[in-house]
Amino acid sequence: MSLSEPIRARIATIIRESDVVLFMKGTRTMPQCGFSAAVVSILDEHLPEYQTVDVLSDAALRDGIKEFSSWPTIPQLYIRGEFIGGCDIVKELHATGELVKALGLAHGEGQAPPTLRVTAAALAAFAAAKESEADFVHIEIDPSYNYGLYFGPRQAGDIEAQAGGAVFLLDRASARRAEGLSIDFVEGPSGGGFKLESPNEPPKVKQISSAALKALMDGGEAIELFDVRTEQERKIARIEGARHLDQAGQRHLETLAKDARIVFHCHHGGRSQAAAEHYLAKGYRNLYNLQGGIDAWSQDVDPSVPRY
Structure with missing residues (x-):
């Protein structure tokens, strides 16, 4: 042609x-x-x-x-x-x-290192885990702001950032995303782990437990709860106050402010996660997915809601 x-x-x-x-x-x-x-x-x-x-x-x-x-x-x-x-x-x-x-680039040349904030707990954890003086903490941040930390030697092209007297190494793309990154080490039920947070991170669908959702509802917090299941499923079991995400529900949702607190639920959490991701792409910024869906609600909050 x-x-x-x-x-x-x-x-x-x-x-x-x-x-x-x-x-x-x-x-x-x-x-x-x-x-x-x-x-x-x-x-x-x-x-x-x-x-x-x-x-x-x-x-x-x-x-x-x-x-x-x-x-x-x-x-x-x-x-x-x-x-x-x-x-x-x-x-x-x-x-x-x-x-x-x-591309006309020299590895690392002309790129300023990002400003990092590292807590004393994180610095102590890095020091305890380091096995060799030749090892440095490498930070990786992908386009979706998934974070990675690992120890390794310096590589060609690494951008060096210093915080709290420690040296951190990043590739060029990660260094651009890391400005203002905070790194902490926190203890949890199954042990400690690093917690990374960036002010540049785009909005994500947040997960909410059935107990946390119940607390918000009981506290009179402004919240919009949408049920993405079929009408047949809704006839079996419902969460009081949840609006069906049918055509009428979609029209209502689209009248809400982009920063409205919106929670989606389904049977176990898969379909509602997909619905939340869909509206995230439309610019809604304060979206939640009910972990475990209505099944978790029935087990943890309201046993009168039938399980199926």
């Missing part, structure tokens, strides 16, 4: 207007294929900003970029107007360090 001049001009403009452009399936925050997700993950390690183009939203563009580059697959990466390649090539360049050069 020949490439039309309007599509050619459109693609050329997109490539010209940004230093780094990734034509992909989906978006940077929601890739729609594993190959696109892999390239996004690599670029996120090196760049805070770059342009992505969702080819799934435009069939003409999806076919056109393949003709434009004479490359049959998606994703496709361009750097300063030059076609770099697809997923396998980007992964190879990343592994050899050539991608950093192509």
Whole structure:
């Protein structure tokens, strides 16, 4: 298929207007294929900003970029107007360090270390766990703000941050996400563990126990409780005050403020988690999922609610 001049001009403009452009399936925050997700993950390690183009939203563009580059697959990466390649090539360049050069970056150069807050309890726990003077605490933060801590030697490209007299090492992408990160060590019923919190973390669906939900309801707290189960299930068992998330319930929910406290429940917690994630993507910021669903409510709060 020949490439039309309007599509050619459109693609050329997109490539010209940004230093780094990734034509992909989906978006940077929601890739729609594993190959696109892999390239996004690599670029996120090196760049805070770059342009992505969702080819799934435009069939003409999806076919056109393949003709434009004479490359049959998606994703496709361009750097300063030059076609770099697809997923396998980007992964190879990343592994050899050539991608950093192509992006015009020196590992760690010019990137300020993040400011960390580390409690005395965490510092003591790190000191007790450290086995070698050559080991440092490495901090990893992925795009979804899942945290990782491990001991290991210094690696090329590590960003060094200091807090409380201790040295912490982060890759470039984690260092950008770590500004203001607090690290604590807390004791729990099954032992101690590190607790990491970042002011940059996007909203997440929070989990709430049946006892905590009951306390909120008894305290007269403002709360919207939605039941995502079928009407047949609701005929078997209900939590008093829960609104069915049918069409009428959805219309009501969409009238609520984005910061309204909203709790979803189902039978055991799976469907309600999915519903909460759906509304999180719509911009609602104060969402909860009832752990264990109505089954936990029946066992822990109100035995008069039938189990099924």
